[in-house]
Amino acid sequence: xxxxxxxxxxxxxxxxxxxxxxxxxxxxxxxxxxxxxxxxxxxxxxxxxxxxxxxxxxxxxxxxxxxxxxxxxxxxxxxxxxxxxxxxxxxxxxxxxxxxxxxxxxxxxxxxxxxxxxxxxxxxxxxxxxxxxxxxxxxxxxxxxxxxxxxxxxxxxxxxxxxxxxxxxxxxxxxxxxxxxxxxxxxxxxxxxxxxxxxxxxxxxxxxxxxxxxxxxxxxxxxxxxxxxxxxxxxxxxxxxxxxxxxxxxxxxxxxxxxxxxxxxxxxxxxxxxxxxxxxxxxxxxxxxxxxxxxxxxxxxxxxxxxxxxxxxxxxxxxxxxxxxxxxxxxxxxxxxxxxxxxxxxxxxxxxxxxxxxxxxxxxxxxxxxxxxxxxxxxxxxxxxxxxxxxxxxxxxxxxxxxxxxxxxxxxxxxxxxxxxxxxxxxxxxxxxxxxxxxxxxxxxxxxxxxxxxxxxxxxxxxxxxxxxxxxxxxxxxxxxxxxxxxxxxxxxxxxxxxxxxxxxxxxxxxxxxxxxxxxxxxxxxxxxxxxxxxxxxxxxxxxx
Ligand code: NAP
Numbered sequence: 001x002x003x004x005x006x007x008x009x010x011x012x013x014x015x016x017x018x019x020x021x022x023x024x025x026x027x028x029x030x031x032x033x034x035x036x037x038x039x040x041x042x043x044x045x046x047x048x049x050x051x052x053x054x055x056x057x058x059x060x061x062x063x064x065x066x067x068x069x070x071x072x073x074x075x076x077x078x079x080x081x082x083x084x085x086x087x088x089x090x091x092x093x094x095x096x097x098x099x100x101x102x103x104x105x106x107x108x109x110x111x112x113x114x115x116x117x118x119x120x121x122x123x124x125x126x127x128x129x130x131x132x133x134x135x136x137x138x139x140x141x142x143x144x145x146x147x148x149x150x151x152x153x154x155x156x157x158x159x160x161x162x163x164x165x166x167x168x169x170x171x172x173x174x175x176x177x178x179x180x181x182x183x184x185x186x187x188x189x190x191x192x193x194x195x196x197x198x199x200x201x202x203x204x205x206x207x208x209x210x211x212x213x214x215x216x217x218x219x220x221x222x223x224x225x226x227x228x229x230x231x232x233x234x235x236x237x238x239x240x241x242x243x244x245x246x247x248x249x250x251x252x253x254x255x256x257x258x259x260x261x262x263x264x265x266x267x268x269x270x271x272x273x274x275x276x277x278x279x280x281x282x283x284x285x286x287x288x289x290x291x292x293x294x295x296x297x298x299x300x301x302x303x304x305x306x307x308x309x310x311x312x313x314x315x316x317x318x319x320x321x322x323x324x325x326x327x328x329x330x331x332x333x334x335x336x337x338x339x340x341x342x343x344x345x346x347x348x349x350x351x352x353x354x355x356x357x358x359x360x361x362x363x364x365x366x367x368x369x370x371x372x373x374x375x376x377x378x379x380x381x382x383x384x385x386x387x388x389x390x391x392x393x394x395x396x397x398x399x400x401x402x403x404x405x406x407x408x409x410x411x412x413x414x415x416x417x418x419x420x421x422x423x424x425x426x427x428x429x430x431x432x433x434x435x436x437x438x439x440x441x442x443x444x445x446x447x448x449x450x451x452x453x454x455x456x457x458x459x460x461x462x463x464x465x466x467x468x469x470x471x472x473x474x475x476x477x478x479x480x481x482x483x484x485x486x487x488x489x490x491x492x493x494x495x496x497x498x499x500x501x502x503x504x505x506x507x508x509x510x511x512x513x514x515x516x517x518x519x520x521x522x523x524x525x526x527x528x529x530x531x532x533x534x535x536x537x538x539x540x541x542x543x544x545x
Contacts (some may be wrong), residue, residue: 013140013141013142014043014140014141014142015041015141015142015143016040016041016042016043016141016142016143016144017034017040017041017042017143017144017145018034018040018041018042018143018144018145018146018147018462019042019043019044019045019122019131019133019141019143019145019146019147020034020042020043020044020045020147020148020149021044021045021046021119021122021146021147021148021149021150021400022044022045022046022053022148022149022150022151023044023046023048023050023051023052023053023104023109023113023115023149024051024052024053024054024055024056024100024149024151025053025074025100025447025448025451026053026149026151026435026436026451026454026455027044027046027053027147027149027435028044028051028100028103028104028107028109029074029076029451029452029455030147030149030435030455030458030459031044031109031112031113032107032109033455033456033459034459034462035112036107037459037463038459038462038463038466040462042112043112043113043114043141044109044112044113044114044149045114045117045118045119045133045135045139045141046113046114046115046116046117047116047117047118047119048115048116049115049116050101050115051100051101051104051109051110051113052096052097052100052101053100053149053151053154054151054153054154054175055093055096055097055100056097057154057175057176057177058093058174058175058177058197059093059094059177059178059179059181060172060174060175060177060197060200060201060385060387061181061182061184061201061204061205062200062201062202062203062204062205062342063092063093063174063177063197063200063201064090064091064092064093064200064225064227065090065091065092065093065096066090066196066225066285066286066339066340067090067256067286067446067447067448068089068090068256068285069086069087069088069089069090069091069095069230070086070234070238070245071245071249071255071256071257071446071448071449072091072096072446072447072448073086073099073448074103074448074452075242075245075246075249075448075449075452076452076456078242079106080102080103080106081238081239081242082239082242083102083106084099084102085235086230086235087229087230088227088228088229088230089225089226089227089228089229089230089285090225090227090285114135114139116137117135117136117137117139118135118136118137119133119134119135119136119400119401120134120135120136120400120401121133121134121400121401121402121403122134122146122400122401122402122403123401123402123403124403124404124405124429124430124431124432125142126405128142129144129430129431129471129472130142130143130144130431131143131144131145131146131431131432133146134401144431145431145432145433145462146402146431146432146433147432147433147434147435147458148397148400148432148433148434148435148437149435150396150397150400151396151436152392152393152396152436152442152443153175153389153390153392153393153443154175154390154395154396155390155391155392155395155396155399156173156175156176156386156389156390156391157173157388157389157390157391157395157508157509158173158386158388159192159363159386159388161363161364161365161366161371162364162365162366163365163366163367164365164366165366166365166366166367166368167366167367167368167370167384168368168369169369169370169381169382169383169384170182170382170383170384171383171384171385171386172383172384172385172386173386173387173388174193174197174198174201174385174386174387175197175390182383183208184205184208184209184383185208185209185210186210187209187210187382187383188209188210188211188213188380188381188382188383189205189209189210189211189212189213189381189382189383189384189385190212190213190214190215190370190371190379190381190383190384190385191205191212191213191214191215191384191385191386191387192215192217192358192363192371192384192385192386192387192388193215193217193386193387193388193389194214194216194217194218194219194220194387195220195336195337195339195387195389196337196339196340197387197389198214198387199220199222199339199341199344200339200341200342200344201385201387202214202344202347202353203341203342203343203344203346203347205385206347206350206352206353209352210352211352211353211354212352212353212354213353213354213355213356213379213381214348214353214354214355214356215356215358215363215371215379216325216326216355216356216357216358216359217358217359217362218328218330218331218359218501219325219326219327219328219329219330220328220336220339221306221309221328221333221334221338221339222309222338222339222340222341222344222345223281223284223285223286223288223289223309223338223339223340223341224281224284224285224340224341224342225284225285225340225341225342226282226283226284226285227342245257249446249449250449250524250527251524252523252524253522253523253524253525254286254444254445254446254522254523255441255445255446255447255448255449255450255523256286256287256290256445256446258287258290259290260289260290260291260292260293260295261292261293262293263276263292263293264292264293264294264298264301265291265292265294265295265298265301265304265305266294266298266300266301266304268292273292273304274308276291276292277291277305277308279291281308281312284340285340286338286340289333289334289338291305292305295333295334296334296335296494296495296496297493297494297495299332299495302332302333302334302495303332305333306328306332306333309328309333310327310328313326313327313345314327316345316346316349317345317348317349318349319348319349322348322355325355325357326345326348326355330499331498331499331501331502332495332498332499334495335495335496335497335498335499335502336499336502336504337443337502337503337504356373356379358373361373361374361375361377362374366384369381370384371384389503389508390503391509391512392443392503392504392506392508392517393418393437393438393442393443393503393506393517393518394414394418394438394506394512394517395509397410397418397434397437398410398411398414402429402432404428404429404430404432405428405429405430406428408428410426410429413426413427413428413429414426415513416513416515417484417506417513417514417515417517418437418438418439418484418515418517419439419480419481419484420434420437420438420439420440420475420480420483420484421439421475421476421479421480421483421540421541422439422440422483422526422529422530422533422540423436423437423438423439423440423441423442423454423519424437424440424454424457424458424475424530425473425474425475425480425541426475426480427474427475427476427477427480428474429474429475430472430473430474431472431473431474433458433461435451435454435455435458436450436451436454438517438518439483439484439487439517439518439519440454440518440519440526441518441519441520441521441522441523441526442518442519443504443518444518444519444520444523445523449523450523453523453526453527453530457530457534460534461473461534461538461541464534464537464538465543468543468545469545470543470544470545471544471545472542472543472544473538473541473542473543473544474541474542475540475541475542476540476541476542479539479540479541480540483540487516487517487518487519487520488515488516490519490520490521491516491520494520496516496520497516500514504516504517504518505517
C-alpha cells in the first residue's frame with residue numbers, strides 16, 4: 001500500500017510527453033490511459049505523500065461521500081468493479097482512500113508518480129512548444145502537454161479573522177485534517193461552517209467533545225442520508241448488473257443511476273406529492289431531490305419542497321427557538337450544494353451542543369481563549385474547527401503558477417472569472433487540459449462519472465493530435481467566450497442564481513468574481529456536446545501542425 005513513488009534526480013530536467021498534476025480520481029485514470037493506451041512518457045506530480053486527492057486530505061470526523069458506493073468508483077473496466085467490494089451505502093473517507101490505493105496497485109501506477117512534489121510554476125515555452133514545470137523542491141520537467149487533475153474543492157478557505165494568531169488553542173480546517181486524528185474528548189470545541197462538511201462533522205464531534213458550539217452563518221437544508229451496511233448479497237447482484245448501472249449513469253443528468261421522473265411537483269395533487277416526498281425522504285440521500293423534475297426550475301415547486309424540509313427540521317428539534325434558527329430561508333433548496341446527513345438536526349437536541357447564529361452577529365476576531373463576536377460576546381474554545389469550505393473550482397488551478405503565451409498568467413486571464421471551452425481548455429494556454437475545470441459539469445455530478453468522461457475525451461483528443469502530427473492544440477477565443485456565455489445562460493434558466501453567495505458562484509470568497517462556474521445543463525448533454533466536437537475534428541480548438 002505504501003510503496004513509494006519513483007525517485008529520480010529532481011534536477012534532471014526530465015523530458016516528457018505529458019505531466020499530470022494530482023493523483024486523485026482524475027489524475028490516476030489519466031495516467032493509466034496515457035501510459036497504457038497511448039504509450040506516452042507521462043508522470044504525475046502530487047503534493048501529498050500518497051494517492052487519493054481530496055480523500056487523502058479530508059479526514060475530518062464523519063467524512064463520507066454523498067454518492068452511493070457502487071456508483072462512486074471507476075467504471076472503465078469491470079475487473080476493478082468486481083474485485084472491490086464496498087461495505088456501506090455511502091463510502092467513508094477511509095474506505096475510498098483504500099479503494100484508490102487498491103486501484104493504484106492494480107494498475108501499477110505508483111512507478112509513474114512523484115509524491116511530495118507540489119507544483120509552483122508551469123510556464124509555456126512558445127519556441128519549444130512545451131511546458132516547463134517546476135515544483136517547490138526544485139524538480140523541473142519539460143513536457144508537451146500539461147494536464148491538471150487538481151480537483152474542484154481542494155484549495156482550503158480559512159477566514160482571515162482579526163487577531164487570528166492570538167488564539168492559544170488548536171485549530172484545524174477540515175480539508176487539511178491531521179493524519180493521526182484529533183482527540184476531542186474533554187475538550188470545548190467550536191466549529192464554524194454548516195455546509196456539507198460541517199453537517200457531516202458536527203454529529204460525530206458532538207459525541208466525544210465535552211461541549212460543542214456550532215457557529216452558523218447560513219442555515220442549510222439537509223436530507224437524511226440513511227446510510228447503512230450493504231446487504232450481503234449486494235455485491236453479487238451488482239456484479240451481474242454492471243452494464244445496466246453503467247448505461248443508466250451515462251444517460252443521467254447528474255451521473256447517478258437514477259433520474260427524476262418527468263413529473264412536475266406543482267402540477268401534482270397535495271396528497272400525491274406529500275406521499276412522493278415522504279417516500280423520497282425515507283429513501284434519503286440525493287435521491288430525495290430527484291422526486292420531481294422541476295425543483296430547480298419552478299419556484300413554486302421548489303417552495304413546496306423547501307417547506308417540506310423545513311417541516312421535517314421543526315419536527316426533529318426539541319427547542320422551538322433552536323429550530324427557528326436552523327430553518328433555511330435565504331435560498332431555495334438545491335441552489336446551494338444540498339448536504340445529506342446522519343443525525344445532523346438531532347445533534348442540536350444534545351445537552352453538550354449549543355447553536356450560535358452569526359448571521360447578524362458575525363465573528364469579529366479570535367482571542368486567546370476562543371472567538372469574539374461583533375457584539376463582544378465571547379465563545380470559549382480549546383479547539384476551533386474551520387468547516388469553512390474552499391476557494392472552489394479555480395483556487396487550486398490558480399495556485400499552480402500557470403503562465404501561457406505572451407507571459408499571460410492564468411490568474412490574469414481569469415481576473416473577471418474563469419473562461420474555458422468545455423471546462424477543458426482556455427485560450428492562450430496551448431496543450432493545457434483541465435480535468436473537470438470550470439465550465440464543465442463536475443461538482444454538479446457524481447464526480448467519477450464526470451472525471452471518466454473528461455479523461456477519455458482528453459485521451460482521444462491527444463491521440464487525434466498524434467495521428468495528424470499536431471504540435472499544439474488550443475481553445476479558440478470565440479469558442480471559449482461562447483461557451484462561457486452558454487454556461488451562464490444555462491444557469492440563468494434555473495433557480496441556481498438565487499443563491500449567488502454560494503461557492504458555485506465564487507460568492508464564499510471575498511473579492512472573487514461572481515460567475516456561475518459549473519455547467520448545469522447536465523452531464524448527458526455535455527457528453528454529447530463533447531462527442532460532437534470530437535467528431536467535427538475538434539471544432540473550437542485551433543490545432544497547429
Ligand atoms: P461550504 O459548502 O462552502 O460551507 C462552508 C460553510 O462555512 C458555510 O456554512 C459558510 O457559511 C461557512 N463560512 C464560510 N466562511 C465563513 C465566515 N467567514 N464566517 C462564518 N461562516 C463562514 O464548504 P464545505 O461544507 O466544505 O463543502 C464544500 C463542498 O465540498 C460541498 O458543497 C460538496 O460539494 C463537497 N463536499 C462533499 C462531501 C461529500 O460528498 N460527502 C462532503 C463534504 C463536502 P455561508 O453558507 O453563509 O457561506
